Structure formats: structure tokens, C-alpha cells
Amino acid sequence: MSLAYVYxxxxxxxxxxxxxTDYSLAWRAVREAFADALVQGVDAAYVGTVFxxxxxxxxxxxxxxxxxxxxxxxxxxxxxxxxALHEANVAVxxxxxxxxxxxxxxxxxxxxxxxxxxxxxxxxGATGLGMPSMYAMAAHRYLSKGMATAAxxxxxxxxxxxxxxxxxxxxxxxxxxxxxxxxxxxxADPLTLLQCCPISDGxxxxxxxxxxxxxxxxxxxxxxLRSGGLWDHRSEQVWGFELVSATAGEAYAAAGIGPEDxxxxxxxxxxxxxxVVTTEALALVAVGAGGAAAAAGQTAIGGRHPVNPSxxxxxxxxxxxxxxxxxxxxxxxxxRGRAKGRxxxxxxxxxxxxxxxxxxxxDGNGCVVAILGG
Amino acid sequence: MSLAYVYxxxxxxxxxxxxxTDYSLAWRAVREAFADALVQGVDAAYVGTVFxxxxxxxxxxxxxxxxxxxxxxxxxxxxxxxxALHEANVAVxxxxxxxxxxxxxxxxxxxxxxxxxxxxxxxxGATGLGMPSMYAMAAHRYLSKGMATAAxxxxxxxxxxxxxxxxxxxxxxxxxxxxxxxxxxxxADPLTLLQCCPISDGxxxxxxxxxxxxxxxxxxxxxxLRSGGLWDHRSEQVWGFELVSATAGEAYAAAGIGPEDxxxxxxxxxxxxxxVVTTEALALVAVGAGGAAAAAGQTAIGGRHPVNPSxxxxxxxxxxxxxxxxxxxxxxxxxRGRAKGRxxxxxxxxxxxxxxxxxxxxDGNGCVVAILGG
Numbered sequence: 001m002s003l004a005y006v007y008x009x010x011x012x013x014x015x016x017x018x019x020x021t022d023y024s025l026a027w028r029a030v031r032e033a034f035a036d037a038l039v040q041g042v043d044a045a046y047v048g049t050v051f052x053x054x055x056x057x058x059x060x061x062x063x064x065x066x067x068x069x070x071x072x073x074x075x076x077x078x079x080x081x082x083x084a085l086h087e088a089n090v091a092v093x094x095x096x097x098x099x100x101x102x103x104x105x106x107x108x109x110x111x112x113x114x115x116x117x118x119x120x121x122x123x124x125g126a127t128g129l130g131m132p133s134m135y136a137m138a139a140h141r142y143l144s145k146g147m148a149t150a151a152x153x154x155x156x157x158x159x160x161x162x163x164x165x166x167x168x169x170x171x172x173x174x175x176x177x178x179x180x181x182x183x184x185x186x187x188a189d190p191l192t193l194l195q196c197c198p199i200s201d202g203x204x205x206x207x208x209x210x211x212x213x214x215x216x217x218x219x220x221x222x223x224x225l226r227s228g229g230l231w232d233h234r235s236e237q238v239w240g241f242e243l244v245s246a247t248a249g250e251a252y253a254a255a256g257i258g259p260e261d262x263x264x265x266x267x268x269x270x271x272x273x274x275x276v277v278t279t280e281a282l283a284l285v286a287v288g289a290g291g292a293a294a295a296a297g298q299t300a301i302g303g304r305h306p307v308n309p310s311x312x313x314x315x316x317x318x319x320x321x322x323x324x325x326x327x328x329x330x331x332x333x334x335x336r337g338r339a340k341g342r343x344x345x346x347x348x349x350x351x352x353x354x355x356x357x358x359x360x361x362x363d364g365n366g367c368v369v370a371i372l373g374g
Numbered sequence: 375m376s377l378a379y380v381y382x383x384x385x386x387x388x389x390x391x392x393x394x395t396d397y398s399l400a401w402r403a404v405r406e407a408f409a410d411a412l413v414q415g416v417d418a419a420y421v422g423t424v425f426x427x428x429x430x431x432x433x434x435x436x437x438x439x440x441x442x443x444x445x446x447x448x449x450x451x452x453x454x455x456x457x458a459l460h461e462a463n464v465a466v467x468x469x470x471x472x473x474x475x476x477x478x479x480x481x482x483x484x485x486x487x488x489x490x491x492x493x494x495x496x497x498x499g500a501t502g503l504g505m506p507s508m509y510a511m512a513a514h515r516y517l518s519k520g521m522a523t524a525a526x527x528x529x530x531x532x533x534x535x536x537x538x539x540x541x542x543x544x545x546x547x548x549x550x551x552x553x554x555x556x557x558x559x560x561x562a563d564p565l566t567l568l569q570c571c572p573i574s575d576g577x578x579x580x581x582x583x584x585x586x587x588x589x590x591x592x593x594x595x596x597x598x599l600r601s602g603g604l605w606d607h608r609s610e611q612v613w614g615f616e617l618v619s620a621t622a623g624e625a626y627a628a629a630g631i632g633p634e635d636x637x638x639x640x641x642x643x644x645x646x647x648x649x650v651v652t653t654e655a656l657a658l659v660a661v662g663a664g665g666a667a668a669a670a671g672q673t674a675i676g677g678r679h680p681v682n683p684s685x686x687x688x689x690x691x692x693x694x695x696x697x698x699x700x701x702x703x704x705x706x707x708x709x710r711g712r713a714k715g716r717x718x719x720x721x722x723x724x725x726x727x728x729x730x731x732x733x734x735x736x737d738g739n740g741c742v743v744a745i746l747g748g
Binding site (some may be wrong): 021022023051053054055056057059061062067068069070071072073074075077083087090094095096121122162202225226227228229230245256357365366 | 375395397424425427428429430432433435436441443444445446447448449450451457461464468469470493495496590599600601602603606620731739740
């Protein structure tokens with residue numbers, strides 16, 4: 001099988017945008033992606049959304065003149081956007097289509113009332129465990145076992161908000177101190193407001209196609225998708241670790257590279273502890289070393305493993321279905337050397353990782369890892 | 375590419391089942407499909423649902439021990455179940471997986487309040503056009519142009535309710551006269567209650583895999599998926615006709631057969647007019663001849679083109695995401711000669727067709743046609 005390539009990417013602005021709609025957000029992302037790809041039309045579309053209404057993908061794309069093609073809406077919680085990318089990648093690599101649109105969109109302010117509510121048919125959701133409390137339990141285990149300190153967790157927020165200073169599409173930007181992060185409103189102890197991703201509206205898109213040997217096309221070296229399960233309390237690891245580790249292992253093996261080969265990463269930092277655990281699960285650092293690595297600047301732009309130069313979910317924002325493709329867009333811009341004030345010098349190989357819990361149905365999670373460039 | 379095969383199928387009972395859950399319905403369908411397929415485990419799962427909560431697929435399948443595999447939830451309105459089948463078929467044919475579960479599920483009584491509400495961001499939905507009124511407009515055009523009579527439309531309901539007499543999983547069964555159908559409560563003139571599909575709960579599943587040369591495995595000769603659009607009022611045809619026709623044309627060409635080769639069909643009779651239009655779009659009969667064909671018994675079991683021996687959406691029920699796989703299960707049973715009291719004698723080639731409007735987002739529709747057997 002030959003590789004599939006990202007021809008072009010596009011995104012909307014991210015943030016609370018009640019004046020926008022699913023369709024206007026999608027339009028911005030798709031229009032930019034086509035302009036960037038220098039093509040017109042695709043053979044098929046995969047569209048990731050979590051709370052979008054039935055048919056939102058078709059309505060959005062028909063209005064842009066993309067009617068008649070096969071369209072499949074995919075849902076995989078916070079990994080819905082990267083699920084669309086993964087399905088597009090596999091479809092092109094297998095020769096099923098020559099060119100596919102992967103789109104993610106989410107207008108959370110219109111579709112949700114105040115946040116993601118626990119799904120009561122989920123065993124963990126039924127206990128009242130929402131996403132913040134789930135991640136807080138992971139953070140508590142790290143703190144209690146001496147695997148990270150509260151200040152180290154906060155340093156992830158400081159870093160990602162700083163990175164977002166150079167991202168004019170980010171929802172939040174700011175220069176904070178660790179003390180300020182720790183002093184912000186407590187959401188789920190020990191996670192404070194500045195350690196939690198916001199409610200966001202946004203869309204992001206990528207055009208994926210066969211090799212055309214055009215400068216700026218970025219190869220998808222590998223992508224992998226897995227589903228996980230309940231927090232296995234017999235495990236020494238926190239929720240999500242094994243799933244991310246297994247999915248990354250599959251992607252590394254398929255790409256023929258290891259974590260030492262990665263120049264830049266966009267990972268699922270819905271909460272600060274999430275980024276710490278993910279850098280460990282991706283084997284960038286040893287288990288229990290992620291907090292210290294963040295605090296030491298190893299995961300900042302200029303560090304050994306720059307993570308979330310866009311600002312990540314914490315600062316760029318987290319429009320659920322759009323997130324995976326917003327991450328993909330950032331990696332593509334980085335690998336092209338066009339990330340302006342947040343460029344990672346000489347970035348050649350990048351990784352995208354998204355892990356979704358079943359929207360406070362924690363049981364129903366999935367993970368996608370994609371490796372681009374090289 | 376070699377063909378993919380349906381190893382086994384399973385369904386729940388269909389009907390309003392407030393005592394069941396998404397999970398118990400899925401369990402019945404999946405358990406039966408595995409027992410029928412004589413296998414354990416799959417490499418991946420595609421799960422179709424329209425109103426299921428985020429993560430419902432993972433929760434349902436993890437509880438059955440199917441954790442860790444790639445799972446993708448797909449949504450394509452009423453064609454969500456056949457979209458799962460289509461993606462499974464393509465994945466196996468392309469060598470991506472050896473064995474895939476396609477599951478459709480919908481617990482409408484729990485997830486919806488009284489029906490499918492028009493989506494206000496849809497241009498047609500915003501006018502108040504729900505599905506019954508959309509189909510009623512098509513029926514009116516047929517009546518006003520002399521392409522069908524009210525009695526002919528009603529004969530579809532008589533036939534499908536009669537077919538369902540031999541289907542103990544159907545939501546409704548009954549021996550009605552044309553007069554009784556016409557005299558039932560008016561829903562959207564000229565469509566009366568007995569000409570409209572009910573609100574249903576149910577699940578259906580198929581295990582799709584590579585050729586293993588086992589008796590009872592049913593080859594998927596072809597499947598096609600397309601998206602449609604708004605009712606083009608410049609067209610002489612009613613909404614959906616062109617989409618079904620184009621999708622079927624693609625499937626016929628890929629399978630190397632034509633409508634004259636079909637022994638049995640399960641098609642999208644959400645409303646009586648829908649079945650009439652679909653038999654014409656599938657080229658079983660000429661445009662404008664579908665109503666007369668139904669009234670003459672040509673689409674009944676024993677007729678030239680038996681359509682909806684299961685009772686169809688009108689009588690078996692229409693649990694949105696499950697419908698396409700319930701249709702698939704019926705065709706598999708028919709092709710194996712095991713459809714008991716509703717068996718189409720000597721059935722060797724069957725067709726499944728589902729067309730979804732974007733749940734009263736009429737713009738956002740899609741269609742899947744699959745051809746099995748032969």
C-alpha cells in the first residue's frame with residue numbers, strides 16, 4: 001500500500017461563537033482546506049461530530065456544492081475528528097478513493113446546555129463521574145504516589161497558554177504563573193479552572209489524497225484506532241494510559257519509527273494531567289516522569305519534545321468533533337515550517353493523539369494516533 | 375478484490391420496548407449473530423445509530439467482552455445501519471480486516487420525545503416539513519399526476535402487514551383491507567396511520583468476513599453509498615427517486631446484475647409511497663407503475679418481485695439505526711431458505727435498500743443499496 005497525503009488543512013476560529021452555526025464554522029474550515037490543497041472536489045467525506053444533529057454533515061457539505069458523494073458521519077467522542085482522519089487515510093491507502101475530505105465540527109454553545117452531562121446508562125457516568133472528576137482521580141493518584149506534583153501539573157497549563165500566545169485562532173491565550181494556575185477556581189480537586197479545557201465552537205478539515213508529489217503535501221505515515229474500556233482498577237496505570245500506549249505502539253510499528261523520532265506533537269490535554277499521562281503513554285518520557293519533564297521545559301517549544309505548540313485543548317479550545325483535525329492542521333503547518341511565532345524549528349515528523357471518553361460515558365472511549373511527515 | 379460474506383445475522387424483537395435498553399437490545403442481536411456465524415470475536419465494529427448517546431457502541435460491545443478493537447459509530451439517518459454494513463463490507467473486501475461486526479441499534483422510546491422533530495437548521499425542516507409531510511407531498515404528486523391511486527398506495531400497507539403475520543419479531547401484524555387502511559387516522563394527507571411506520575426500539579447485527587466456503591455464508595455482491603440533497607423541484611421525480619436510482623445503478627453495475635435478477639428485496643417503506651417510488655427507482659417497474667404493481671400483487675410473496683417479506687418498516691417497525699441491518703438479516707434468512715412462513719421460494723439473489731433523510735433535516739439524506747447472494 002502506498003501512503004496517503006494531507007494536501008491541505010483549514011480551521012475556523014475556536015471559542016464560544018454563538019453567532020456562528022455548524023454550517024458557518026464548517027464553511028470556514030472546508031474552504032480554507034480546499035484553497036490550501038489547490039484542488040476542487042473530493043470523492044467522499046468522513047465527518048466527525050459528537051453532538052451535531054443527524055444530517056449536519058450533508059447539510060454543511062451540500063451547501064458548499066459537495067452533494068452526491070458518499071458521506072459518513074462518524075462519532076468516537078473526543079476522537080471523532082481523528083476517527084474521520086483515520087477512515088480517510090485508510091480509504092485512500094487502500095485505493096478506495098483518490099481524494100477524501102475529513103471534517104470535524106462542533107457547535108457546543110448551540111447543541112449543549114452548560115456542558116457535557118454524565119450519561120446515566122454508563123456505569124461510571126451513573127455514579128456522577130463526569131470528565132473533570134475522572135481526570136481528577138488520575139491526578140490524585142499521581143500526586144499521592146509521588147509521580148507528579150501539583151506545580152508540575154500546573155506547568156502544563158502555563159506552557160500551553162504561553163504557546164497559544166502566537167495562535168490567533170486560539171480560544172484563550174495568556175501568560176500565567178504556576179501560582180496563578182493553582183489559585184484559579186477549583187473545578188475538581190486538584191484540577192483548577194486553568195487546568196481544564198473550555199467549552200468551544202469550531203471546525204477543522206483536511207483533504208487527504210494519493211501521492212501527487214507536490215511540495216507541501218504531508219504524508220500520513222500511519223494511523224491507528226482502538227477502543228478502550230472502564231478504568232481497570234487492578235492496573236497500576238490510570239485510566240487511558242493502556243489505551244493510548246497500545247494505540248501509539250501500533251502506530252509507531254506501522255510507521256517504523258519510535259518516540260525519539262518525533263519533532264512535534266499535538267496530544268489530548270483536556271486536563272493538565274491528561275497531557276502528563278499521554279506523554280508517558282507515548283513513551284516520550286518514563287512513567288512518572290511526565291510532570292517533571294513539563295516543568296523542566298522539555299515539552300515546550302524549544303524543548304526536546306515540543307507538545308501542543310497550538311496551545312492544545314487547554315488553550316486553543318476543545319470543540320469535541322473538531323479537535324482531532326485542529327490538531328492535524330497544526331502538525332501540518334508545523335511540518336511545512338509555517339507555524340509562525342510558534343514554529344518548532346526543523347520539525348520533520350509529527351504525531352497527533354486524541355483520546356475520547358464516551359462523553360461522560362467513560363466506558364465508551366476510543367483513541368486515535370496518527371504520525372505525519374518524515 | 376474478493377467478496378466479503380455475511381457469516382451470521384441476529385436481531386432483537388421490534389416494537390416499543392421501554393423495559394429494554396440500548397444495551398439489552400444490542401445484546402440480543404449481537405449474541406444471535408455470533409451464534410449464527412459460528413465464530414467468536416471480530417477485528418473491528420461499525421455501529422449505526424441516530425439518537426444513541428455518544429459511546430453507546432463501546433459500552434454495548436465492551437459489556438459483551440468485545441473491548442479493545444477499533445469501533446466506529448456511524449450516522450447516516452435512516453441508512454445508518456446499512457452504512458455500517460457498507461463500511462464493514464468495504465473493510466473486509468479491501469483486506470483491512472478479516473471479520474467485522476456491523477451493528478445497528480436505536481431505543482427510540484428512551485431517546486426521543488414523541489417522534490422525530492424537524493431540525494430547524496435545515497432549510498426544509500425550518501418550514502415545518504417533517505418526514506410524514508415530505509412523503510405526503512410525494513404521494514400527492516403521484517395522485518395528481520395519475521401515477522398512482524390512493525387505493526394502490528394503501529395496498530402496500532395491506533401487503534406488508536400481511537407479510538408480517540409470519541414474522542414473530544415484527545412490531546405490528548394484521549390482516550387489513552384497503553378500505554381499513556384508508557379509513558385509519560389521517561396523519562399527513564393522503565397518508566393515513568397504517569401507511570406510516572411506527573416509533574420502534576430494536577437492534578440488528580451482521581458478522582461480515584472473508585470467504586471461508588461455509589454453507590450459509592451469504593456473499594455481498596456489491597454495496598453502494600451515496601448522499602443526496604434537497605428535493606429538486608425542477609425535477610419531474612419526487613424527492614429521493616434520483617438518489618435511490620443512482621445508488622442502485624452503482625450497485626447493479628458493481629454486482630453485474632440487473633433488477634430482473636432479483637428474487638427478493640427489503641426496501642425503505644417508511645411510508646407506503648416510499649415503497650412505490652423505490653420499486654420504480656430500483657427499476658423493478660416503470661416510473662408510475664409501482665402502485666399498480668403493488669395492487670396487482672407483483673411485490674407480494676409469490677409475485678414477480680417480492681418486496682418486504684419481513685413486513686418492512688411499516689410493520690416490522692423502524693428503529694432508525696437498526697433498520698438497515700434488520701433488512702439485511704431478513705435477506706440472509708431468505709437466501710438461506712429459512713424464512714419460515716414468509717419464505718420466497720427459491721430466492722437466490724436479494725437486495726437491501728435504505729434511504730435516510732437527515733431526520734427531518736431532509737437535505738441531509740443518504741442511501742445505501744446492497745446486493746447479496748447469487
